Amino acid sequence: MDLDALTGCLGSAACLVTQTTSGLIIGMLLFLVAVGLTLIFGVLKVVNFSHGAFYMFGAYFAMTAYQLTGSFALAMLCGAAGTAILGLIFERVFMSRVYGGDVLMQLLVCYAFVLIFDDIVRMVWGPEFRSMGMPTAFQVPPLFVAGGVVPPYYLLLISVALLVAVILGLGLARTKLGKVIRAAAHNPGMVSALGINTGLIYGSVFALGGMLAGLAGALAAPVRSLTPGMGFSVLIESFIVTVVGGMGSILGALIGALLIGLIRSFGSLGFPLFTEGLMYLFMVIVLVARPTGLFGKEVA
Amino acid sequence: MTELRAESGGKALGMPRSEAKSHRARYLDVLIAIAAFAVLAMLPLLFSSKALLDFVIRCSAFGLFATSLNLLVGYTGMISFGHGMFFGLGAYGFGLIMQRTGMPIPLAFLSTLLITTAVATIIGAICVRLKEIYFAFVTLAFQMLIHSMILSWSSLTGGDQGLRGGIPRPVFIGIDLANHIHLYIVSCALLVIGLLLMRQIAQSPFGYTLRMIRDNASRASFVGIDVWRAKLTIFVLAALFASTGGIIMSLFVSGAYPEFAFWTISGEGIFINMLGGVTTFLGPMVGTVLLLILNDTVTRLTEYYGIVLGIVILFFAIGLRKGLMDFTVEWYEQRRDSVRERTR
Numbered sequence: 001m002d003l004d005a006l007t008g009c010l011g012s013a014a015c016l017v018t019q020t021t022s023g024l025i026i027g028m029l030l031f032l033v034a035v036g037l038t039l040i041f042g043v044l045k046v047v048n049f050s051h052g053a054f055y056m057f058g059a060y061f062a063m064t065a066y067q068l069t070g071s072f073a074l075a076m077l078c079g080a081a082g083t084a085i086l087g088l089i090f091e092r093v094f095m096s097r098v099y100g101g102d103v104l105m106q107l108l109v110c111y112a113f114v115l116i117f118d119d120i121v122r123m124v125w126g127p128e129f130r131s132m133g134m135p136t137a138f139q140v141p142p143l144f145v146a147g148g149v150v151p152p153y154y155l156l157l158i159s160v161a162l163l164v165a166v167i168l169g170l171g172l173a174r175t176k177l178g179k180v181i182r183a184a185a186h187n188p189g190m191v192s193a194l195g196i197n198t199g200l201i202y203g204s205v206f207a208l209g210g211m212l213a214g215l216a217g218a219l220a221a222p223v224r225s226l227t228p229g230m231g232f233s234v235l236i237e238s239f240i241v242t243v244v245g246g247m248g249s250i251l252g253a254l255i256g257a258l259l260i261g262l263i264r265s266f267g268s269l270g271f272p273l274f275t276e277g278l279m280y281l282f283m284v285i286v287l288v289a290r291p292t293g294l295f296g297k298e299v300a
Numbered sequence: 301m302t303e304l305r306a307e308s309g310g311k312a313l314g315m316p317r318s319e320a321k322s323h324r325a326r327y328l329d330v331l332i333a334i335a336a337f338a339v340l341a342m343l344p345l346l347f348s349s350k351a352l353l354d355f356v357i358r359c360s361a362f363g364l365f366a367t368s369l370n371l372l373v374g375y376t377g378m379i380s381f382g383h384g385m386f387f388g389l390g391a392y393g394f395g396l397i398m399q400r401t402g403m404p405i406p407l408a409f410l411s412t413l414l415i416t417t418a419v420a421t422i423i424g425a426i427c428v429r430l431k432e433i434y435f436a437f438v439t440l441a442f443q444m445l446i447h448s449m450i451l452s453w454s455s456l457t458g459g460d461q462g463l464r465g466g467i468p469r470p471v472f473i474g475i476d477l478a479n480h481i482h483l484y485i486v487s488c489a490l491l492v493i494g495l496l497l498m499r500q501i502a503q504s505p506f507g508y509t510l511r512m513i514r515d516n517a518s519r520a521s522f523v524g525i526d527v528w529r530a531k532l533t534i535f536v537l538a539a540l541f542a543s544t545g546g547i548i549m550s551l552f553v554s555g556a557y558p559e560f561a562f563w564t565i566s567g568e569g570i571f572i573n574m575l576g577g578v579t580t581f582l583g584p585m586v587g588t589v590l591l592l593i594l595n596d597t598v599t600r601l602t603e604y605y606g607i608v609l610g611i612v613i614l615f616f617a618i619g620l621r622k623g624l625m626d627f628t629v630e631w632y633e634q635r636r637d638s639v640r641e642r643t644r
Contacts, residue, residue, distance in 0.1 A: 047433045097618050103432045104379055105617050108574055111567045112613035115606035123604060232563070236444050239437050247434075276448040280441060284426055287438070291429065 006270030017148025019265045027261025028161035032216035034238035034253045036209030042248035043185040043205045049110030052231025053117035054083045054210045058217025063132040072135035079218025080211045087210020121228040132221040240283045246296020333496040340488040353484045360491035361548040366572040366584035368541035374578030377514030382439030385446045386539040388561025390546025395463045395556040420539035428531040447561045462557035487548050577625035
């Protein structure tokens with residue numbers, strides 16, 4: 001334990017800015033993964049245990065696209081679009097066969113794909129750590145806010161994630177498609193009786209969730225190292241986010257992700273050996289005090 | 301949860317079970333256990349292959365782990381995706397006690413089980429209130445917590461290198477676990493005793509309470525069963541047997557590695573249950589043997605073990621939707637029925 005470092009940091013503006021930014025980065029990436037998880041759960045009532053694999057694929061797709069074309073925008077697009085297609089196929093061909101209460105089968109199918117996807121990445125890109133490198137457009141000196149370091153890329157990452165949050169929130173609340181999706185989550189039988197293709201809705205929600213995880217992976221590629229199995233710890237963390245925020249709530253995912261991000265970044269100063277433990281401890285406290293999560297309605 | 305059920309509770313409850321009959325069933329279980337142990341103990345006399353004995357030792361470790369998981373998954377309907385943490389806890393707990401204190405082995409064994417009880421009670425108290433998928437993921441989260449603690453607390457656990465330097469195995473009451481045959485016999489004994497105890501739990505009134513909770517938890521609670529307490533009890537009991545499996549494993553490899561506490565162990569446990577079938581008591585044991593054979597064959601042939609295992613899992617989960625023992629039981633029942641038809 002190193003409480004002096006933590007209190008020292010809390011006293012200095014520069015350290016506060018640096019740690020908050022790094023917390024926001026972790027939080028925003030987690031939000032993008034967790035919001036997909038929570039959307040898929042809200043509509044399809046399954047927890048996509050292989051969600052981390054989409055994050056991983058997003059990162060690898062982006063890296064390859066960037067190395068081939070040198071365009072950062074195209075890399076992001078490839079990461080997001082590639083995983084969206086993957087999500088659609090995965091849902092239509094495999095997951096749609098195990099709907100209905102049997103959680104064991106859903107977990108097993110996802111478990112199988114975690115193994116398969118990790119090995120595919122190992123086959124195609126190799127087992128060693130890879131890195132995409134910071135795109136040239138962002139290789140500029142960092143900004144200094146009150147003495148704290150803020151790389152410009154971090155600002156892009158945070159604004160993209162916030163934009164996604166706003167679009168998703170408004171889209172679900174205001175648009176016709178959003179209403180259909182919410183209706184399908186509430187009563188799929190009635191929606192399909194009204195002549196709406198629920199299979200298509202399910203497929204697109206899964207594709208959307210996969211796309212968001214892929215986008216998170218693509219955005220993370222310049223600042224994280226890429227390795228097969230990189231998705232798993234992200235999956236666990238984003239699951240903790242959804243438990244903290246409440247399953248099925250977008251606002252919950254955002255708040256939960258930011259809290260977990262800040263806990264990680266400040267926790268690593270005060271409790272370097274117990275950073276992960278802090279996160280679990282926080283989850284346990286929330287679970288005991290509010291089993292539905294901070295913004296959840298359904299009883300867990 | 302429609303297809304995966306350990307022998308439908310309603311059917312068994314509906315039958316009037318006389319005391320004498322249940323006593324006879326218990327004697328039969330004990331007899332089968334003794335016979336199984338005798339057969340296993342004879343093996344080294346018939347085959348001198350060390351690889352075969354190693355295989356049986358690994359089967360004991362994973363068999364205890366998988367069967368204890370079935371007490372949760374098949375009998376109580378609690379899908380734990382973090383059961384492997386107790387396997388890892390057993391291996392590390394026992395290894396550390398032996399390395400640091402030099403206790404006699406039986407005492408270290410009991411102490412490890414005591415530690416497991418304490419940890420499982422705390423984790424279980426938090427988890428068992430949660431429903432299906434939440435339960436699965438929160439247990440998984442705890443598994444990852446234990447795994448990350450093992451990795452980061454390297455002064456105690458050796459970090460990602462694992463517990464090295466070997467586990468001292470002093471002789472007790474004439475048993476020398478450093479001797480391969482002795483280790484083999486002790487593993488078999490632990491397996492058979494463990495299975496017998498779990499069978500007793502499954503067939504006891506408490507076991508039928510568990511089936512009732514699985515089938516309809518609110519009804520169980522209406523007839524006055526404390527569901528939370530029953531679930532917590534079986535969670536801790538299952539953890540004890542998983543921990544015993546971990547202890548066998550640490551004795552076998554004379555160490556403990558972070559992989560023992562990694563989530564894939566839990567995933568394999570779930571798959572073993574699926575592979576063998578959760579509707580019979582011995583299904584997970586059959587699954588263990590099959591998975592270990594598959595494991596050994598595939599790792600010899602290819603480095604991409606995950607793809608092969610994944611495809612096999614998909615084949616069972618989407619294609620068959622049942623375990624092998626489920627098929628055997630169904631086939632047997634169909635044949636018996638058709639024989640009955642013919643004789644009528």
